[in-house]
Amino acid sequence: MEHAIVLFDGDCNFCDSSVQFIINHDPAGYFQFASLQSEIGQELSKKHNVPDDVDSLVLIEGGEAYVKSEGALMISHHLTGLWKLAYHLQPFPRVLRDGAYDVIAKNRYKVFGKLDSCMLPPPHIRKRFLDQF
Numbered sequence: 792m793e794h795a796i797v798l799f800d801g802d803c804n805f806c807d808s809s810v811q812f813i814i815n816h817d818p819a820g821y822f823q824f825a826s827l828q829s830e831i832g833q834e835l836s837k838k839h840n841v842p843d844d845v846d847s848l849v850l851i852e853g854g855e856a857y858v859k860s861e862g863a864l865m866i867s868h869h870l871t872g873l874w875k876l877a878y879h880l881q882p883f884p885r886v887l888r889d890g891a892y893d894v895i896a897k898n899r900y901k902v903f904g905k906l907d908s909c910m911l912p913p914p915h916i917r918k919r920f921l922d923q924f
Contacts, residue, residue: 839855
């Protein structure tokens with residue numbers, strides 16, 4: 792099975808919650824994960840020309856990197872339940888979508904805090920993380 796990779800801010804509570812949400816709504820295991828701060832996360836960011844100022848979620852799918860609202864909407868397309876419908880927000884102007892995304896990303900530490908430690912997922916989930924625990 793083909794996989795997509797989600798890079799996330801490993802220090803951010805909101806990003807950690809987002810990863811848990813994706814895992815819970817991706818029973819097929821389409822997504823794999825790595826923190827942006829990890830060696831593999833940095834290598835993938837560089838390989839796919841992710842801008843240096845992107846520090847939240849990044850989707851790498853089909854050899855392309857999708858950031859900000861585009862990445863989030865592309866992720867939603869593969870989730871189960873009504874979350875799949877969020878993908879249909881793509882026709883909205885990207886400047887508006889990214890503006891809303893930027894407000895959340897800029898304030899995520901203030902609102903959601905930083906992690907002191909990461910959860911250790913069970914083995915069947917752990918294998919989906921590219922940066923080993």
